[in-house]
Amino acid sequence: MPESGATERADRSFFNRDPVVVARRLLGQRLVRRYRGIRTSGIIVETEAYLGVADRAAHTYGGRHTRRNRSMWNIGGHAYVYFVYGMHCCMNVVAGRAEQPVAVLLRALQPEQRMDTMHRRRSAARRDVDLCSGPGKLCQAMAIDRRLDGVDMVSDNRLFVELLRRRQLPTRTIAVGPRVGVDYAGEWAQEPLRFAIAGNAHVSRPRPEAGNS
DNA sequence: CCCGTGATTTAT
């Protein structure tokens, strides 16, 4: 593998904190997926925070505890993968402390390793920037589906995060905006809970504006 | 802009 081996894997303490902090700190880190002997990876360039019981846009709004959102009630570091619109999967990383059903949706990656495999899995993608520029796209490119719902990313070898930087990116390089596709959530739809690396070509549309803290 | 697509949720 072309890895240096010195890369540090995100541990429990990385995830056991405020979801907004996790969402910002995930930017610039690496998501790794191992499947059938192939290691695909990408740099996380776009995230959204979901704040749990009080957040009308969250699947756990109002304390809902259903079969689908079961893993969102798990402790930080677990994956929450769900199926939506009859054909797509979306992947979240559970954050917060125990019994806080909060999570971070991974919305886009800058593909890094095995882009050939990603193109094979996503024939509709004509260009590299179409591979992982959306929550459903990245799941398809990385072979992430409901079989990975509930896995512990701190200990599982199939899906995990590698830390490429110890610090969060400089605040001015993080673009902030309202979350995508949650118009049903009333005032919560306007909250600035979407984060992206400013100027990165792999961020999904519409792009949040840079310059917001 | 519209529409597929089907599991999940929510209303009867």
Add this chain to the structure above:
DNA sequence: TAAATCACGGGG
């Protein structure tokens, strides 16, 4: 049991 919903993506 039935109806509505949906943290999306692709094509026109």
